[in-house]
Amino acid sequence: MERVFPDHLAARLPDVRAKHAALGLTDDESWATLRDIFRAHEVRGEVPFADVEWIERVWSGRVVEFGRLQFEDDGAGVLSVHIPESGPLTPALCDASFARARQIFPAHHTAACTSWLLDPRLADALPADSNIVGFQRRFESAGTARTETRTCSGSSSIRSIPTSTNSRRKRRSSARSWNTCEPEAGGARRAG
DSSP states (O other): OOOOOOHHHHTTHHHHHHHHHHHTOOHHHHHHHHHGGGHHHHHHOOOTTOOHHHHHHHHTTOEEEETTEEEEEOSSSEEEEEOOSSSOOOHHHHHHHHHHHHHHOTTOOEEEEOOGGGOHHHHHHSOTTSHHHHHHHTOEEOOOOGGGOOOOOSHHHHHHSOOSSHHHHHHHHHHTTOOSOOTTTTOOEEEO
16 A cells, blocks of 8 residues: 655655665665554554644654664754564564664663563463563663553553554553552663
């Protein structure tokens, strides 16, 4: 399927592609990064181009995609790690993504990730050799601020947890007993 960028984004292509080239991204990496704006619609059926804030982050050149993971320069020497919905989170794919990020961002020595996939309760619900548990082991907890937590539960958020994978089904099933947003659950974690 051919994808067409909206006119207002197509007009910005030369600038963002130049930023990617200056960083050292390959053509394939640059195009993979830019095609991310279609993912929410293709994977979850959301209204195309509705997440204006995310699209701006991608099209400003701050977010780049290296294989399985995305990285965002926070401007303070930390790379924020994003996990797009694009397939298995295998150790080999993650290793390759982190290796490429180190090549492109050699001055960054810390990566931070905030995701429901880092919720420590998943480690109790999933096999020890699961890709998600392996991904969790790459990080250590770095704070318990509520604002860093994205794993709230309750009747409305339980219904919103997708069930397209085993880990999501288990998390949704387990979430029925999670009644609050616990600051330590799934908060920001850092990999050094």
